[in-house]
Amino acid sequence: MASLRISGVVPESIVDGKGIRYVIFTQGCPHHCPGCHNPQTHDFEGGYLVDTDGLLKELRQNPLLKGVTFSGGEPFCQPAPLAELARKIHESGLDVTVYTGYTYEQLLEQHNPDTDALLQQADVLIDGRYEQDKRDLTLHFRGSSNQRVIDLNRTRAEGRVVVEQLDEE
16 A cells, blocks of 8 residues: 545546546646646645555446546656556556656656656656647647647657647647
C-alpha cells in the first residue's frame, strides 16, 4: 500500500482519454498555468491522502472501464506511488493515460528513477503546459494546441516520439 495525495476522482469519464476512464486528480502542481482547468489542485497541502490499494479496489469494480487516467495537479510530483498503481492497473487489463505540464523531453531529462518508472508504465502521455493563448476547444483530450497526445508504447518501440493523430475538426 502506498499513499497518494489527491484532489478527487471521477469514476467514469469520456473526456480524459480514450474510452470510459477512471480519473485520479493528483494534488499539487508547480506549473500554475494561467487559465488552468483545475486550479484547486495546485496547493501541495490541499486535497487528502488515500491509499492506492483502495483506489485500485474501487476502479476494479467497474467492468466498463477501458483505463485509468492520472491528471492533476501534476502527477509527476508523485511518480513513485503512481508508477506502482499503474503497474497494478495493467495487471487488471486496463491502460494508463497520464497528463503532465512537463514535456516528454523534460521528463526524460530529469533522470529520476521514479519519473522513469511512471513513464514506463504509461500507455499515453498528454504533455505540455496549458497555454491560454493556444486554447482550442476542438482538440480531443487537451485544452491547448501545444499539448501532445503521445503513444508511449509506439514511442518506446520505434525509438522516437509518436504523436497520436486524432480525428479532429
